[in-house]
Amino acid sequence: MQLINGKALSETIQEELREQVVQILAKGKRAPHLAAVLVGENPASAAYVRNKIKACERCGFKSTLIKRPAEISETELLQLIDDMNNDNLLDGYIVQLPLPAHISEEKVTLAIDPAKDVDGFHPYNVGLMTIGKPQYLPATPFGILMMLERYGIETSGKHCVVVGRSNIVGTPMSVLMSRNTKVGNATVTLVHSRTRDLKEETLRADILIVAIGKANFLTADMVKEGAVVIDVGINSIPDANTKSGQRLVGDVDFELVAPKCSFITPVPGGVGPMTVTGLLMNTLKAYELYSK
Numbered sequence: 001m002q003l004i005n006g007k008a009l010s011e012t013i014q015e016e017l018r019e020q021v022v023q024i025l026a027k028g029k030r031a032p033h034l035a036a037v038l039v040g041e042n043p044a045s046a047a048y049v050r051n052k053i054k055a056c057e058r059c060g061f062k063s064t065l066i067k068r069p070a071e072i073s074e075t076e077l078l079q080l081i082d083d084m085n086n087d088n089l090l091d092g093y094i095v096q097l098p099l100p101a102h103i104s105e106e107k108v109t110l111a112i113d114p115a116k117d118v119d120g121f122h123p124y125n126v127g128l129m130t131i132g133k134p135q136y137l138p139a140t141p142f143g144i145l146m147m148l149e150r151y152g153i154e155t156s157g158k159h160c161v162v163v164g165r166s167n168i169v170g171t172p173m174s175v176l177m178s179r180n181t182k183v184g185n186a187t188v189t190l191v192h193s194r195t196r197d198l199k200e201e202t203l204r205a206d207i208l209i210v211a212i213g214k215a216n217f218l219t220a221d222m223v224k225e226g227a228v229v230i231d232v233g234i235n236s237i238p239d240a241n242t243k244s245g246q247r248l249v250g251d252v253d254f255e256l257v258a259p260k261c262s263f264i265t266p267v268p269g270g271v272g273p274m275t276v277t278g279l280l281m282n283t284l285k286a287y288e289l290y291s292k
């Protein structure tokens with residue numbers, strides 16, 4: 001069993017990004033600039049956004065954190081988005097999800113200029129990805145592709161089972177793994193809450209990508225010997241032995257699943273840091289494509 005170290009790989013790729021920024025600055029140009037909008041006080045969202053801002057600093061990107069109270073109106077948020085769309089010195093931005101219930105995530109996503117949509121969530125970018133002409137890949141699937149590539153994990157002809165059909169992970173992941181690309185060419189099965197015999201499907205997987213949001217959902221009896229397991233879940237569970245009284249776990253019962261795997265990602269330190277790195281890659285691409 002080999003651990004896929006997302007944290008270390010992130011550091012390597014972020015170092016490469018930093019070198020590219022050094023080259024940009026040496027030409028007398030400005031640094032790439034990412035903004036992140038954080039609405040409300042969700043501690044998990046705050047932690048993720050903090051990691052994004054810290055990564056920008058490490059790579060020499062300019063970053064702007066825009067905090068707004070949970071009570072912000074939809075109109076005010078849409079106005080902020082309009083301002084960011086018109087800011088020529090801002091290459092890309094994200095609006096961290098989830099948003100408070102009174103704000104339509106769909107309206108917000110549609111308001112983002114696709115050129116600045118470094119999350120890759122706008123339907124225009126989803127469409128480009130789906131037809132194999134991607135502009136920005138959604139950061140988590142992008143991060144997973146980079147992991148598979150850099151760890152030399154063969155995907156062509158393999159049976160990939162994706163667990164979960166969210167717009168930001170499961171659905172795009174299933175599309176990307178089936179495309180005719182370097183990391184791709186897999187035969188993909190997408191399973192979800194209505195799948196009749198989930199275990200029968202997961203047991204057939206050479207590559208299992210689990211993004212369902214339930215702690216310890218994937219147990220050892222659901223995994224084929226030698227499978228590659230990518231754990232996208234990030235769940236906080238009570239743990240009396242930690243200072244905070246909580247601990248992060250994925251969707252995979254890591255203890256018992258890991259011994260069966262050829263490769264497995266840990267939580268934390270697996271997919272999460274790669275999501276952050278995917279976002280930075282997209283921001284540099286936005287800069288290269290559209291900065292004047």
Ligand code: L34
Nearest residue numbers: 047048051094095096097119139268269270272273275
């Ligand atoms: N708009 N909303 C938007 N874009 C995104 O790409 C996200 N996502 C998901 C939630 N909402 C979003 C993230 O940023 C999930 N996500 C995310 C990003 C980073 C990390 C986890 C999830 C991460 O850094 N995880 C660390 C541990 C973090 C901690 O200590 O709490 C890890 O090692 O897994």
